[in-house]
Amino acid sequence: MNTVDVFSMEAEYEHCRVLVEERLDSFFIDDCPYNDLLHSMRYSLLASGKRLRPIICLKFFESAGGGNFEKALDAACAIEMLHTYTLIHDDLPCMDDDDMRRGLPSNHVKFGLSTATLAGDALQAAAFETLICSDFPPAITLEMTRILAKAAGVAGICGGQYLDLQVRQKDLFGIKELYRLKTSALISAAAGIGVAAAAGSKDQIYAAKTYSDAIGLAFQIRDDLLDFSSTPEKLGKPILSDKKNEKTTFACFMSPEECEKIISSETTKAIAAVRGKFQRDDFLVWLAHMLAERRK
Numbered sequence: 025m026n027t028v029d030v031f032s033m034e035a036e037y038e039h040c041r042v043l044v045e046e047r048l049d050s051f052f053i054d055d056c057p058y059n060d061l062l063h064s065m066r067y068s069l070l071a072s073g074k075r076l077r078p079i080i081c082l083k084f085f086e087s088a089g090g091g092n093f094e095k096a097l098d099a100a101c102a103i104e105m106l107h108t109y110t111l112i113h114d115d116l117p118c119m120d121d122d123d124m125r126r127g128l129p130s131n132h133v134k135f136g137l138s139t140a141t142l143a144g145d146a147l148q149a150a151a152f153e154t155l156i157c158s159d160f161p162p163a164i165t166l167e168m169t170r171i172l173a174k175a176a177g178v179a180g181i182c183g184g185q186y187l188d189l190q191v192r193q194k195d196l197f198g199i200k201e202l203y204r205l206k207t208s209a210l211i212s213a214a215a216g217i218g219v220a221a222a223a224g225s226k227d228q229i230y231a232a233k234t235y236s237d238a239i240g241l242a243f244q245i246r247d248d249l250l251d252f253s254s255t256p257e258k259l260g261k262p263i264l265s266d267k268k269n270e271k272t273t274f275a276c277f278m279s280p281e282e283c284e285k286i287i288s289s290e291t292t293k294a295i296a297a298v299r300g301k302f303q304r305d306d307f308l309v310w311l312a313h314m315l316a317e318r319r320k
Contacts (some may be wrong), residue, residue: 033310040079040093045070047097048104051150064135064143065150069108071126076315077214078104083311084215084232087302090222098158099168099221103214105151106172110181110210112144119185148176160221168217180209194272200241208240231301235308238294242287242316248273249283250320291316 048069052062078100082093090096115122115130116137123133132140155169174180184206187198194202215232224232252275274283294312298305 029306030310033307033314036307037079037311037314040082041075043094043097044075044078044082044100044104047101051101051105051154060135061139061142061146064131064139065147067128067134068112068125068131068143069105069147071128073126075104077107077210080211080236080311081214081218081221083307084218084224084302085222086218087298087304087308088219088222088224088228088232089303090218090224095159096218096221098154099160099217100214102151102155102158102172103210103217105147105154106176106181107210109144109147109151110185112140112147114185116140119189155217164220164223167220171213171216171220175209175213180205180213184209196274196277199272199274199277203241203244204237207244208237211240211243212236228301231297234297235294235312238290238297239312239315242290242294242312245274245283245287245290246316246318248275249280251275287316 051069052065054062081100081103082096085096085099086093111125112131114120115125116132123130125131128134130140131143134140135143151172152169155172156165158165158168160168176182178186184202184204187202188206212233215236216229219228219232251273274286278286291312295309298308302308
């Protein structure tokens with residue numbers, strides 16, 4: 025991909041990110057007696073982030089023939105609400121016990137344990153309310169809701185977090201299963217919801233899942249490497265947290281060079297999955313490369 029194409033893709037990503045940010049900023053602003061809880065929810069929801077999952081949703085909607093992706097903006101924001109809930113809960117002392125997130129104090133540090141826990145709960149509920157109220161036919165709305173619910177539960181995020189809290193010494197197979205549930209499941213849901221919203225084909229749904237599973241694994245292995253090699257300033261959260269929590273990661277079993285080979289292999293798999301399956305695949309290809317090469 026030449027320099028002009030890269031600049032174009034980066035501009036597309038930023039355009040989507042700004043739209044998501046603006047829409048997210050319109051939620052949870054009602055004046056009510058529970059305004060501290062709303063402030064807690066907005067604090068984490070609006071903290072600077074990549075907005076990767078909602079952007080994946082928007083771009084798969086567009087690529088699967090859904091038309092103007094702004095129609096899927098609320099569905100994309102619902103995914104980000106669910107993602108933010110997971111971040112708040114992951115940081116709690118009973119989970120990963122991290123005091124910093126996205127360059128800011130974690131929610132429980134800022135607002136206290138009880139409020140942070142309730143903020144996560146409320147964001148999860150709001151995610152489903154937002155998705156159900158989005159402007160799609162009932163059958164499509166039902167399918168999108170099913171996809172998100174599955175990703176949120178035992179077969180996804182919650183199951184992955186449970187595994188993460190169990191015996192820390194795992195083999196590579198166990199770590200890969202953990203990553204599939206804790207990381208790839210919501211990325212896959214974002215892509216699947218985008219395709220479902222566009223009434224995409226079964227081939228497109230399968231391609232979206234293959235792509236998402238692959239970039240999800242590559243994304244998490246890159247996180248493992250960054251946890252060892254980056255800085256808190258670049259990463260926006262503490263480094264060496266895996267070591268502090270005695271977590272076993274790919275970086276514990278493999279050299280950085282071996283991890284890089286897996287990242288490259290999974291990225292190639294992701295790109296092959298979407299080639300020729302969508303009305304346009306250039307952004308999806310660029311995104312896979314960008315995530316594989318990120319340094320924060």
